[in-house]
Amino acid sequence: MKTTMLAASIAVVLGCTLACGTALAQGGHYRNTDNKNLNDHSEGTYPVPYKKPVVAEVTSQLKSIRAYMDSATPTRIISKKTGDQITDLKTPNADAIFEPSKGDYGIQVYEMGVVHSGLLKAAEATGDKGFTAMSQRHFQFFSQTLPYFRAQEQKFRLDRANSFARFLDPHSLDDSGSMCAALIRARLAKVGPDLKPMIDTCSDWVINKQFRLEDGTMARKRPQEVSLWGDDMYMSIPLLAEMGRLTGDRKHFDDAVNNVMGMSKRLFNTQNGLYTHGWHANHPDAPRFYWARANGWAVLAMSDLLDVLPKDHPGYEPVLNQLRASIKGIAELQSGTGLWHQMLDRNDSYLETSASAMFTYVIAHAVNQGWISPTTYGSIAQAGWVGLSTRITAKGEVEGTCVGTTLASDMVYYYNRPTSVHALHGYGPMLLAGAEIIKLLNNPAFEIQHKVRTYHYVPKGVKTDYNKHQQ
Template sequence: MLNTTGTPELRAGLERQIERVVEQMMDMKGSLKESAPIGIISMENWEWPQGVGLFAIYLYFQEKRDPAMLQYLTDWFDRKLAEGPPLKNVNTMCPMLTLSYLAEETGKTAYLDACKEWLHYVMHDMPRTPEGGIQHEVTGQLNPGQLWDDTLYMTVLFVARMGILLKDDRLIQESIRQFLVHLKYLTDPVTGLFFHGWTFEGHHHFAKALWARGNSWYTAGLVDYLEMLELPWGVQEFLVTSLERQAAKLRELQDASGGWHTLLDDPSSYLETSATAAFAYGMLKAVRKGILDASYAECAWRAFGYVVSQIDADGVVQGVSYGTGMGRTLQDYRDIPICPMPYGQSMTLLLLVEALKHG
């Protein structure tokens, strides 16, 4: 599928779809009994899915400058900060990325103070693995010695952003170290894709899962990371060539429908919409920014077509897998239930907004 967003009629239709997706995300309540220690479906909770959703809304606000969206975001944080945020860990850190932008946008001292408090935790108290990697501690689980690919999006983007906001190069260097350590241990040298996790306790990649959404955190997160800051040339080339290898294999593994399977190299596992949206967003943005070759646009537009086909008449994104812990077997990934989730809405939103820039 080639870019078909250029005509005024199609762009207007895309705008209407964006509004429906945003509305459904803001009001998301959940449709199944949750297994996560903190609920991860409803936008009334404070966890990583809500963090991803809030960031997507903020990026859309940057495009539209709609005061109602800014009000939604500030109301959300005012309410949650007054209630008292949850225990700090890798995943609950995710909303802080959006708060760092709101601190600058609004000038609210309370927002900046909260960001500094959480940043201090990352830099001084958050558990580390050997070689200084951020241990993927989550609500209810310490996960000692474990590196997960999710961490780069959930926590490291916030560290980099605070480096820019506070003009503190030490934070930029820490974000670089985290990208390098994670890629050192999570990259599959055969495919160029990323394993879900690595443990220093036993020195293995668990089920050796080439899990789609985990991979997509790199595809989507890297383009935003590179947009945030200027990196040393050697570091940038390392990260970009890692993206190029990943994208080349993704293009090879893309399903005829345009989507990707939740286990990227296993066609018997189900197609998963949130990862497909994040891959398409990352590729389209990377092409627009000149990070990836223009030939990847066709792959991304095919994925765009698949994602659009998964948005129902109400704006709910279907085909999204529930939160996924570290699987000990590949079957664990195949068995994750499917239900609408904030990150399905948010990654779809990022993709739809990016598509408007290619008209």
């Protein structure tokens, strides 16, 4: 009894939920409880709870994140001056704003788009429609308040001070792509009201107004006059893919594939299988910095595209091959905790949560979709979740996420970006990762064998020659 209480107490300190249920050895390291003989001298200890995840535990962790997000994101209009709620939605008020969220989790920012996509995936994986209740609340709020804030803008010309500025007059891919993709997914899943006016505005920006290179690749005019950001693969490609699915117009699929190829041609290093964070047209041979989250955005974008891209599209195989090459490069750099480093090729940089969650999701999803081998990659995805589970607090906060980060030109900046539980970038990817791990654990195409103190994802019907002494 005392040992169990001690284990639970230490688990909380380490940021693991109490659902971990894993015994701890001396020095604060975990023993694998799937190994029945804990006195086995051939069995080591681990810095994370190395074991096969349990669906009920993963579901509980996802529910804690959902509950935290739900409590931290109010949907009310208040006076910026007084803080009082504004209920009159007929008379525009120049002082009216969205009530700020607890922890600065903006309800229309691109990171929240990933949260909604993660909630949709969690509802699908668990069968619990309660996961989408927050999305329904947010989207109903948007539907009710869009006319009010449009009238506010017309009367007072607040421009970027208007709480609805991103969807009244978007200025960037960050304003539009990620959240718009989530709105389309919710619309097709019949979650919340139909937000066609928001979808039309933000998709128009991405498709028709965003600055591009001559070959159609999405680009920015910062920090240099013509630059590419790896981040923008996610800020544009999933939206284009979802527009193709929504409208049936193949030109959007063509555009999405073209952007995968255009970005990859300039950002992807075929030697190490990684994306550099950025590229500058006037300085294409600049040093390359392999920031983890940029790689996360890249593989997440390709994965999302393949989910809806028709298999007879000429771009399907090139995109799939690019994703496979990226997954291989990323997988080879997983740390001994299951997480990945802030700078992927620098193991003296800190272990970062949001990118690790994206990698875990994409690898697990690729296994579940049959894009990559479960034998090769199943245990890598499992190990990723094992590490991520220690980053979820008892309150449902997600720890260890790098805050917002620009495209920089020196390593010192990337190494020293702070982490915070208020960095929204970690919450959506964590929901995605947990949901996909549940699907991985339930996947009928293979069995997860615990042999020689580790895990093997073996396709059904495949026989191995482990004997009865190799348990």
